[in-house]
Amino acid sequence: xxxxxxxxxxxxxxxxxxxxxxxxxxxxxxxxxxxxxxxxxxxxxxxxxxxxxxxxxxxxxxxxxxxxxxxxxxxxxxxxxxxxxxxxxxxxxxxxxxxxxxxxxxxxxxxxxxxxxxxxx
Numbered sequence: 576x577x578x579x580x581x582x583x584x585x586x587x588x589x590x591x592x593x594x595x596x597x598x599x600x601x602x603x604x605x606x607x608x609x610x611x612x613x614x615x616x617x618x619x620x621x622x623x624x625x626x627x628x629x630x631x632x633x634x635x636x637x638x639x640x641x642x643x644x645x646x647x648x649x650x651x652x653x654x655x656x657x658x659x660x661x662x663x664x665x666x667x668x669x670x671x672x673x674x675x676x677x678x679x680x681x682x683x684x685x686x687x688x689x690x691x692x693x694x695x696x
Contacts, residue, residue: 606673609691610635617651619662625651627662630691632684633670643667648691664692 576597614627629647631637645667651660674680686692
């Protein structure tokens with residue numbers, strides 16, 4: 576909340592420091608095959624008329640945690656339906672998955688078996 580980035584964002588938006596508040600969102604854990612973050616405004620600056628999705632194998636912790644080194648699949652989709660461009664391929668070496676017996680487990684990712692990487696052809 577008081578990182579340099581957060582403080583600069585508030586200053587840029589004209590929000591006084593005293594108005595800064597912390598919020599917590601609690602959601603149920605899903606056993607996701609993939610997780611994603613969808614930016615409704617393209618953060619890469621490549622296209623104002625597009626959304627950008629960052630996708631990773633497994634649970635969203637892989638995307639949200641700065642301790643995980645690697646990159647997500649980055650997809651740029653035109654808002655007018657004009658197509659999807661792949662900006663980068665994922666390369667996180669591990670993913671968090673939910674195992675019914677063991678809970679949340681760490682697994683090595685085999686990208687050749689992942690639907691966003693493997694081709695049906």
